[in-house]
Amino acid sequence: MNEVKFFFNQTGGERIPLEMHKAKMVQRLHLLPVDERQAAIENAGFNTFLLKNRDVFLDMLTDSGVNAMSDEQYAALLRADDSYAGSETFYRLEAELSKMFGKKYFLPAHQGRACEHILAKTLVKPGQAVIMNFHFTTTKAHITLLGGKVIELLTDEGLKVESDIAFKGDMDIEKLKSTVQALGKENIAFIRVEAGTNLIGGQPVSVKNMREVSQICKANGITSVFDASLLSDNLYFIKTREQGYENTEISDITREIASLFDIVYFSARKLGCVRGGGILTSNDELHIAMRELVTLYEGFLTYGGMSVKEMEALAVGLREALDFNVIEQTPIFVEALTNELRKFGVPTVLPAGGLGCHIDAKRFLEHIPQSEYPAGALAAAIYLVGGIRGMERGTLSEQRNDDGSEHFAEMELVRLALPKRVFTLSHIKFVADRVAWLYRNRHLIGGLEFVDEPSILRFFFGRLRAKNDWHIRLAEAFKRDFGESL
Ligand SMILES: Cc1ncc(COP(=O)(O)O)c(C=O)c1O
Numbered sequence: 001m002n003e004v005k006f007f008f009n010q011t012g013g014e015r016i017p018l019e020m021h022k023a024k025m026v027q028r029l030h031l032l033p034v035d036e037r038q039a040a041i042e043n044a045g046f047n048t049f050l051l052k053n054r055d056v057f058l059d060m061l062t063d064s065g066v067n068a069m070s071d072e073q074y075a076a077l078l079r080a081d082d083s084y085a086g087s088e089t090f091y092r093l094e095a096e097l098s099k100m101f102g103k104k105y106f107l108p109a110h111q112g113r114a115c116e117h118i119l120a121k122t123l124v125k126p127g128q129a130v131i132m133n134f135h136f137t138t139t140k141a142h143i144t145l146l147g148g149k150v151i152e153l154l155t156d157e158g159l160k161v162e163s164d165i166a167f168k169g170d171m172d173i174e175k176l177k178s179t180v181q182a183l184g185k186e187n188i189a190f191i192r193v194e195a196g197t198n199l200i201g202g203q204p205v206s207v208k209n210m211r212e213v214s215q216i217c218k219a220n221g222i223t224s225v226f227d228a229s230l231l232s233d234n235l236y237f238i239k240t241r242e243q244g245y246e247n248t249e250i251s252d253i254t255r256e257i258a259s260l261f262d263i264v265y266f267s268a269r270k271l272g273c274v275r276g277g278g279i280l281t282s283n284d285e286l287h288i289a290m291r292e293l294v295t296l297y298e299g300f301l302t303y304g305g306m307s308v309k310e311m312e313a314l315a316v317g318l319r320e321a322l323d324f325n326v327i328e329q330t331p332i333f334v335e336a337l338t339n340e341l342r343k344f345g346v347p348t349v350l351p352a353g354g355l356g357c358h359i360d361a362k363r364f365l366e367h368i369p370q371s372e373y374p375a376g377a378l379a380a381a382i383y384l385v386g387g388i389r390g391m392e393r394g395t396l397s398e399q400r401n402d403d404g405s406e407h408f409a410e411m412e413l414v415r416l417a418l419p420k421r422v423f424t425l426s427h428i429k430f431v432a433d434r435v436a437w438l439y440r441n442r443h444l445i446g447g448l449e450f451v452d453e454p455s456i457l458r459f460f461f462g463r464l465r466a467k468n469d470w471h472i473r474l475a476e477a478f479k480r481d482f483g484e485s486l
Helices: 034-043 071-077 088-101 112-123 137-145 173-183 207-220 231-241 250-259 284-298 308-320 329-343 374-386 425-440 467-482
Strands: 006-008 015-017 105-109 129-132 149-152 188-194 224-227 263-267 277-281 356-360 391-393 413-417 448-452 463-466
Touching (some): 015 329, 071 308, 088 105, 088 277, 088 308, 105 112, 112 137, 112 263, 112 277, 129 173, 137 149, 137 188, 173 188, 173 207, 188 207, 207 224, 207 250, 231 250, 277 284, 329 425, 374 391, 374 425, 374 448, 463 467
Parallel strands (some): 129 149, 188 224, 224 263
Antiparallel strands (some): 391 413, 448 463
8 A cells, every 4th residue: 555656667667756646736837938938037136036927837846835735635615604703614623733733722813823923922022042953044034034044954965965864863962961061951942843845955853763853852851842834744654764664654654743742733835735834732821822923923812814715725734644645746746856857966965864866056057156056047048048947055045144244054955846736747857858968068057146135034035046057058058059059
């Protein structure tokens, strides 16, 4: 039942992923000619977030809120009980979450960062640290906005772009022990585990590691928080990579993980394939403190800023997130894209993780210094050559240091996200082909500089320009090789 869905073709013995679903509804796509793509990326300030979707062929920006919902989820939309307070939909969702995570309370919120806002406001005092395996952009922004600071304690191996370690998202337990001792519990707001990790290649965290983190939190009386936004890929990796879990049900692994943490929160734009979020806890005091903020910032406690239709679909999406045949789909497609790219020598994060394929822009563009945002430049160039919209996950996605200097990212990555059940194998082959062409012509790509730099979450809406108009020369080279072909 839990066999990973690949088949080997008869001619070449090539390992090919197999979709365990079919398309029932489709959306038309357009691939603009290269001159128009060049104009579009220029107008977007070389920031793929600012491209209009009508100008994008393959939208691999993110999986957030754009995963394909199942027919069962669409059917559930119609069941929604649309009342401001006491909606039946809320109780159905609450029951599903309680079965899944085993926590007493559920607080809905409009998306993951809304949960982070509430958590930070409840737990973080100025000057306190929040320790985590690795940060996510919005998590860090909420903590620092309240005067807290983020300390990342990923293992050294986790920061190597290429490795054969199965759980590169693990926290370094020895460093955690010494940091807790050095800071003292009163200076630590909470300890957070993100599984899988977003900014370092969708790398998973083992249950063993989470258990050790949990023990340290308990021994020191520190609140433990689990970010479950990317849980479904992480569950796949636990099941297929962690010793001792081969025969454990996905639902049992999920409950075991949740039992290790005081608070579990998630973006339902990712987990459950809808648009929303939620916080779970069994702690009475924390629940009371947080629920006031939910009503203030999100909405009444039985909808928390979510549409009830989405809540109804979420209850179904969460059940599906415990089905191995469903959760294996993203990781096997990420692996397929990673393998295709590596056939052409393109440097990527290894092992392939969840969420999307991560290209190593530092090695791809060795001639561009981090101060000129190589991952941003590569994301813009990938759009230019293929109408493919990826996301910069490097220095542009970092906040500046307090003194205004650049905070250079540990890794300079371009993420080509694979929203669940959206793209086909021919899309994967097309992406690999265009990126391979770009890799052969990488010397044509130059750096970027800011024209308009917002002070918070600058990667979302900051505008940049190409140093020395390299994009024009890149488009000319493309036309020489591809002629009239798009
Ligand atoms: C690990 C993680 N945490 C939190 C968030 C924030 O969730 P949202 O985008 O719903 O605000 C994300 C979103 O990408 C995420 O990947």
